[in-house]
Amino acid sequence: MEVQLYIYDLSQPSLKQSNAIQGLARQFSRTLTGIHIDAIYHTAVVFNNVEYFFGQGIHKKVPGSTHHGRPMKVVSLGKTDLPLDVVHEYIESLEQIYTPESYDLFLHNCNNFTQDLAMFLVGKSIPDEIRSLPETFLNTPIGQMLRSQIDESMRTMTQAPDAVAGQNASCTQPAGQKSSNAVHKDIQTSSIARGPTHKFATPTIINAQPPTDNPGHVHNITTLSELDSLLSSTSHSCAVVFFTSATCPPCKIVYPTYDDLASEAGTLSGAKLIKIDISACPSAHAVAQRYSIRATPTFITFLRGQKQDEWAGANPAQLRGNVQLLLQMAKPPQHQHSKLRLPTFQRVIETPILYTKTPPLEKLLAKLDKAFSDDKSVQGLVSYIKTRDAKGMTEAALPDLHAFSDHIASQFTSLPGENLFAAIDLVRVATVDPRVASFLTAEHEHRTLSTLFNTVQISQGDFANAPYNIQSVTLQLACNLFSSNIFQEQIFDLRSSSSSSSTSNLKEKIEVIAAQCLLSQHLNSRSMAAALIYNLASWTHNARIYAHNFPPLSIEAPAQEGGAVSDDLAAALLESTSSLATLSPPASPTPSGGGNLKDTLHALLLTLGVLLYSAPAEDMLWDLGPAMELKDVLKELGKREDCKGEKLLKEVGEELLGKGGF
Template identity: 30%
Template structure:
């Protein structure tokens, strides 16, 4: 024999929410909903514990709405046993208006009786309220009202910010609602069967406070006490990620791990269908049936669900592993960057090690040529003489380079490089631009030495030789190809040291960008290839930093990031890709550079608009067609796969956008 089940819905604000919510919160909230379940001739609700009264006879008065929820085949004795077990979970001290309230209890009962749930507009009220600036401002006070309640049981006073519209009225409404929600009613004459009610509390006058602390995340981190399969399935269907804790009253290890699970629920939950945490006691209600459904035989057991499907199971007390698995689940459900959910196997297969130019010329020949340039200077300027410069080069610099590039070093690297800037400045001041490329090549080779690059990282790069070399490369007029090429290769080698790379990006960004943009459009294919390599090194460096920030879930912007700079580089790369029709190697490095910049860019929205305007997908795919790169288009399979991946997954389709 089946029994009808009804849902009674009350507005605890008595219409004030509907009238004033728009003014106080900026959103229309029709009511502060309280619900109860009516079955077997009784009205059951949660406030000061589980309360039972005759239908419509509670202190809440007459319901605003009565909703028929179908029928239950469960008999009254079974339901009473269920309520008895639930009393251990739904106690007066656990009540919270936004986390664990009357609607939590009603929804649980509904799942037990009918397999259904109460209307979403009731259960979504907490997140609706908290999404408003007023709700966020009141979060700490609401939390203190219930977690820091005075011994008498009277609600604490709430002091919203003076910036809140009519703060005293807002606080009075909230305090009155809370008092009405938690009161047990006028007394036994009302037919309520439960503990003695707390006395009514009148709203106190509220002085405005100057400011409020930051919102407490606990208010949007409900712990779902689940007692039946239907309630749990509703939770799975309404949340992308769910962590379920199967426990029992007699399980000592469960009591050890429960605080950790509670802390995770408080700090990691996401409202509005995000991340939910459920606690299932096998001895309460149909908790045992739910455990049997998922073949849980021991406690504590933790199950992890993504989009309704179980992804992992953890048994026993292991707090570090529990935290790790929760983080992994959240990371998979809500990757910190939209592109993290994309399958980018070709891009991810690219090593992020910098492209270095490690070829070593005949050092004796190179130094002889440089010595000849020095001897050709007729009017030498500076405190360091020609003879001193040649002596330092021959006795100190040349042996260091030979030792550091030899297969078996003949001598250890120099302990000090402090004379290098003075030596370099003297040569830059006295030699012609066309005569400087051997000097730049010395620096290119030296930067491959870990000690030398580390030493440079401790100096002011913006005032040192690297910057001066770039200034010469950017001067007006024709810059000799050999000099420009060697400067680009030297800068690429500067990325052999991560600290030095950071200094180059931070303190010479403007010069590096100008040099890179100009070189990418150079007529010489070797220069373009060196520029593409430098661009790749910059993008790979940023990619490493961005991956580390994603793993740490760090949303702050690092000093190396700059939106204007990134968009300028992207424009230059796409222009260079479109113009490059001969070198597949250059195209490969340029597309890899573009992909790394786009993958975890903090400026995805802005860059997407730019890519649309530049018709980036068409430009990239054009390299695959005849004539796009050499006669038949890009031929290597791995390069073709990378181009298609970057074009289709990271660049918007103009046709689709229109």
Template identity: 30%
Template sequence: MAPVKLYIYDLSNGLARSLSQQLTGRQINGIWHTSIVVFGRETFYGQGISQTAPGRSHHGQPLQIVDLGETALDEETWEEYLQEMRSHYTADKYHLLDFNCNSFTNDCAGFLTGGSIPAFVRDLPTDFLSTPFGAALRPTIDAMYSRPSPGAPPIAPPTPNQPIASSLLQAVASQAQQPAAPAPTPTPLPATQSLAGPMHSTTNSASFRTLLQSHRAVVALFTDPAGCAPCRMIAPTFEQLAAEKGLRSSTGRGATFTKIDMRVGGGGALCQEWGITAFPTFIFFLNGKKTSELKGADAAELTTQVDLLLYEAYPPHTHTTLSLPAIKTLSLSPILFTQVPALDTVLTKLNSFIDAAPQSPHSAQAKQILAAQVVPYLKSRFVESKPTSATVPFLTAWGAVSITLVGVLPKESLFPLVDMWRLAVLDPATSAWLAATSNAGPVGAIAKLAQQTLSENTTDKGSRNFVLTALRLLTNAFSNSALSRVLLVDNAMATLVPALLHSDSAVRTAAASLAFNAAASVQRVRVATGAGLGGLPPQDKVDASEVASAADEDWQVELVSALTEAIKEESGDEVIHRLAAALACLLRYAPKDGQVWSLVEVLDVKAVVSAKKDVVQKKEVKALVGDAVRLVE
């Protein structure tokens, strides 16, 4: 018995730990490179398969050593396995995300011990690609390893204009593929014509078992491309299906596709284990168990079987069979307050409040920025309809002035300032800047003050005006999905819940609009990702943070409770319409075994909504309330 160790290195040399939060919004502690140490040699994949004495590679000393157990194989068998794998793990196939050193060590671990490398190493590419930044950089990374076919359109430049990110990627890629001994001159990155991202390559029984255990739906192709013409014919179809219907990191849905080449590694033994007698053969697995098998290169039948597997893995929600015409025709676009006030009048009003407040060393600066920059920007963007967007220096200055004013002015004097921001968040550049600013900058400060004002339960006109304008601002924040996610849980929800029961009807209307926008954002993600609908998620681009927000039931439970109480107390058609629409969006396609539906039974939502059928007067409101009742039956 020989011990098997996994050496783990950080290709970023600490940069990932310090920069990942800034670049991706998620803490990533390293860009992991791994190698297998057994029989006194360290073996790794980069420029092909290389070997050195342990700890003597160009990566230096490992950051961590993981004990993978012991192997019962002898050194000769191990060397024979590596010789077979050299034709598979070649330099030209290397890809930083899809086919790398960790793919190699995971295969080796399965061959030597029957186990696998740690999940935090295996799942790093998925974790990285599930961030908006990672998804945006994916084309850049692919371009580093792809050579376009003749006549193909040029590769688009990377979306994020981040020199530091590009430098980091190049450094990591260079580190990953240095040969065992330092090269005298830099080696250019290798290229490959195509490499399917959703595809897994399996070369031994242990790796295959790990794959089946860790994925819900698996499509396995047993193939012999070197000696089988039909195998080569069906390969492009299989790769296309993997690209279209493969597991998505952002949604966690789709099938995992894997190839087993009978001539590579332990592929022949794996084929024998599964009784493969003809090539190509496809086997379909659900929750680790074989469900069906297809022999031959029948592209149409392969597509049908993949779709059937996905349907079984992600069965349709029961709500897909309900007739809900009023709910189905609801627009999921956010409700926005877009009216433009007389901006000069708003400025005059705000300046008078600044003059009446205790003098601050920032008062003159605030008035100057408002008059010389803010109002001209708002006029250009929203009155003259010029394609003017705010710049970062301008927004930084205005944001700092606004936070100062929120701290020194009485809340009843803040509504002109809040009204300016209500308009400004409709500018994509402004809302994107706010989303990237700590606690949403001035908008977060305004939301916190509105929450505090509502908790005081004051009914004076000044407080009412401030709360009303703040709610409209938060409602408009849903014009930008990133900003809405930043505000949703910490600020918007805490402000929304008490506002739904406010004594003023205009405040309740604004709160109902905000509630609808929050609920509709959940419904849009469910529809875009196919969550709860069964089958494959559509191709809509939805980043992982949107999916996570839609899956977070804690704030949704709080909102369902508040909506139910508000519907019970409300009598106005317009507010009931928005409240019922919000409730329908939260409940439709929500997991039947989740917290939201448990609360529906506890609160007896059906009785509460049914009681409003005779209260509302407008035909469209009656129809929506009727659909909401059918939804909760």
């Protein structure tokens, strides 16, 4: 798929005029500022017959149809092999950064957006003269003097409604999710380096919001095949069949009520309200004969595929009462855990656990080989992190991530073993930005992530005994990948076009890292491993909660368990929890990574509760928990001075394991 850069000159007297007309910037810039400015650039990225640009938010138009008219120049940036759904997910993540309010002509404009998108698609920067123009202008005396006036005046062109006028391009994008709070206690206590924590846009679990319900409608049919098809689709819900006739005046009395009930039932209920005019045609009359209909109006209801009730007569109150009762009966039964006292788990997981602290970067670079850290791509990444932490993402343009990936691929394995953690931590800090995490996720064969994860020798099974700094930064990096919706889509395996063998391998590596660190001698490593499993289990937990309210077939069915963690990983979590009872309280002062037993217990129980809540009877945990005498282990832990007051001992030990088993 070819990617093009459309370049416009905002200083043209009329954007619709020929490019042969010399722009005002070119004519008067030297007189006014003392330097030559060729144009006031506006840029857009075009691919798949869609023009993307930033103004009043991110816009998608048919190329060349906007108020900006014809571009003064079109530059081919190359080709991208990224799937469209991955690209759309990435653009969606940029919407949190490129908001209408964040627009600044000099610091955060259309060219910053095209730079980010171009780097992601093809790994190429837009021309330097375009990127550097704001700085060039601001370095002049008149630039500083007139900055605010020029910014304000140009907004009428870049953000006014007519500035984005044009034909909207058709493209499918996944709906974004919004959230306001999290269900987890802060268990991010294990960052190995102290430093500033910048407030980033809060990422969400991609199913943090329930599926959107839309008003239902009455299905007007005339044939047996249509009726059979609709009834078959309600095997997990209900249906109402209304037999009417054009010559039946009483029928018209209940038409408005029936229409209202169909709308109120919505689409997520799976209910079908069907109307058959038996006088319309012979096929409709045949439907009436099947059910021996002798008068109209007659209503027949079905519950989960079986006939439930039948009555006749035009009584709106009776109709409303009977249909509302049917809809209540069709709702799926509540899971027995909904009746337990489990406030921590009886809610949706809205945000993943991330590790956002930035260590002192100069100290981090000092731990790396000088030849490695002096590379231009590494210095560019460090400069980006500093700008991001100081000024926010809106003023931090992405560095050359492709060059950094090349550097990691060629040089990382040659670093001394004691320096590996510093390079991984640098990537960990960068992936707090969903743009960076999305880039790493979309890389072919996950090149950078595979290099980092393969080098820590997890395949030999000795990662549980690896140095604490290696364990911690690797786990934190894996957690931070959840800042990207692209990563979540792939790791939860929700889209076949985004799924691949490399994705399966990546998920397997992440699970192996978590499983081995669950048995680490470092308590903080166990806490972070639990945090990673918590993120991995979040999608399934949310789907199970929604399944309490909607028939399984009306949402992405939890039975698919696309986001469920493996049995081996769940078993390792149980083993890690059980083995806590055999550990002695850590020495004081605690060694690096020694951690706090109570905090580690909290992290493990939080994740275990997420796995257990609403888990089906056949889930392996219900058999393995009693076999490992986990309930008794938790009871003994509750008696220890260093674990007293941990509320999840009651929720998981007494409620879930004591009353919630099958």
